[in-house]
Amino acid sequence: MAADLKFAKTHEWVRPESGGVVTVGISSYAVEALTDLVFMQLPAVGRKVKAGESFGEIESVKAVSDLYAPISGEIVEVNSALPGKLETLGKDPYGEGWVARIKPDNPAEMDGLLDRTSYDALVGSQPH
Amino acid sequence: MNTLTIWWDGAADGPTNMAADECLAAEAERRGSLVLRFYGWSDTTISLGGFQKIGDARQVEAIRGVPLVRRPSGGGAIVHGSDLTYAAAVPKSHPWGASPQVFYDALHGAMVEVLAELGIRAWPHPAGGSTPVSSPKRAPAVTVDRPLHDEAQFFCFDRRASGDLVMAGPAEGTSSKIMGSAQRRLASVVLQHGSLLLRRNTTVGNPACHPAVADLVVGLEVPDEAVLSLAWGRRIARGLGAMLREEDGPFLRGMESEVAAQASRFREEWWTARR
Numbered sequence: 001m002a003a004d005l006k007f008a009k010t011h012e013w014v015r016p017e018s019g020g021v022v023t024v025g026i027s028s029y030a031v032e033a034l035t036d037l038v039f040m041q042l043p044a045v046g047r048k049v050k051a052g053e054s055f056g057e058i059e060s061v062k063a064v065s066d067l068y069a070p071i072s073g074e075i076v077e078v079n080s081a082l083p084g085k086l087e088t089l090g091k092d093p094y095g096e097g098w099v100a101r102i103k104p105d106n107p108a109e110m111d112g113l114l115d116r117t118s119y120d121a122l123v124g125s126q127p128h
Numbered sequence: 129m130n131t132l133t134i135w136w137d138g139a140a141d142g143p144t145n146m147a148a149d150e151c152l153a154a155e156a157e158r159r160g161s162l163v164l165r166f167y168g169w170s171d172t173t174i175s176l177g178g179f180q181k182i183g184d185a186r187q188v189e190a191i192r193g194v195p196l197v198r199r200p201s202g203g204g205a206i207v208h209g210s211d212l213t214y215a216a217a218v219p220k221s222h223p224w225g226a227s228p229q230v231f232y233d234a235l236h237g238a239m240v241e242v243l244a245e246l247g248i249r250a251w252p253h254p255a256g257g258s259t260p261v262s263s264p265k266r267a268p269a270v271t272v273d274r275p276l277h278d279e280a281q282f283f284c285f286d287r288r289a290s291g292d293l294v295m296a297g298p299a300e301g302t303s304s305k306i307m308g309s310a311q312r313r314l315a316s317v318v319l320q321h322g323s324l325l326l327r328r329n330t331t332v333g334n335p336a337c338h339p340a341v342a343d344l345v346v347g348l349e350v351p352d353e354a355v356l357s358l359a360w361g362r363r364i365a366r367g368l369g370a371m372l373r374e375e376d377g378p379f380l381r382g383m384e385s386e387v388a389a390q391a392s393r394f395r396e397e398w399w400t401a402r403r
Contacts, residue, residue, distance in 0.1 A: 010315050033227045034313075039179045052315070057178070061289050063228040063311035064178040064202040126226050 130370035139168035142197025143394035156217035203310030
């Protein structure tokens with residue numbers, strides 16, 4: 001897992017890219033917890049989202065989970081191939097399994113997200 | 129001490145019930161504990177899983193004209209009206225909120241014990257299990273854990289997932305699903321819907337009409353919803369090591385305006401036909 005990732009408590013990851021956009025995805029912990037993914041709905045390109053706002057949905061066997069925007073901004077790109085091959089989320093959640101790219105309204109919001117060590121501590125404390 | 133709070137609500141229409149369940153999820157978050165609501169339906173109603181296609185529902189002749197509501201939770205379509213319907217909500221920080229299967233298994237396992245006390249043998253469908261279903265016309269003979277999302281698996285009770293409750297079917301060597309649940313996993317709370325088929329719903333025809341507990345037990349009277357739900361609540365509380373708190377009135381009391389505002393979304397076409 002790349003060290004430059006930041007995480008939301010709702011298990012989305014964020015990676016800064018060149019050009020001032022960030023890539024967003026779902027952590028391997030969340031993907032493993034959901035198991036057997038069957039459907040996914042991506043946000044529309046051009047949509048403005050607020051941090052913490054639901055911007056997509058994913059269905060595993062009998063559970064629908066919201067995907068929450070980890071940072072405020074505009075959706076500038078989505079991984080439109082992902083809903084057709086959801087197994088990518090399990091195989092490569094931090095690479096080919098990316099979900100969307102966001103142009104942040106305020107890049108400083110990244111500072112409020114968890115670094116890898118803090119995120120690992122969070123998921124390590126989750127009940128099993 | 130942990131507390132499990134239970135409410136018994138009367139019959140309401142689909143949008144009101146779905147809205148009340150969303151308010152129930154907020155209540156679980158506020159209390160930081162498991163909450164459980166049992167309720168009825170003012171008319172036979174189809175609840176559609178959050179990701180099911182409205183076009184699939186409209187192709188099923190047997191449910192044409194029956195009120196339809198889209199759940200926030202996943203899973204397949206359910207015909208309500210002769211079942212025991214529940215909604216349970218638990219914070220994700222709770223031991224039962226961390227992963228989907230834990231919550232299914234905890235509640236379904238408690239129901240297995242309640243039914244056993246009544247002389248009714250039911251068991252959880254195993255992961256990867258492949259017991260032939262009771263009616264070859266209803267679904268493929270080989271059941272799978274992963275919903276196929278084809279016409280044969282439009283209804284929840286034609287699907288099998290790990291932990292679904294089944295009973296021996298009418299024909300030797302077959303089984304019938306009698307209880308299924310589905311979840312909506314929100315940022316910090318999990319809402320789980322579920323249904324125990326108590327009696328066959330004769331207001332709809334095949335393939336919407338499924339064998340129920342009353343069809344599958346011989347010489348036993350199926351208990352009424354109130355008795356069953358209280359016994360189940362006690363079992364759940366025992367499994368949790370929690371104190372059971374039965375509320376005097378319905379969950380909806382005092383929340384009518386909040387629920388009504390929330391229900392408007394579930395009445396609107398953009399929500400019902402969103403997929």
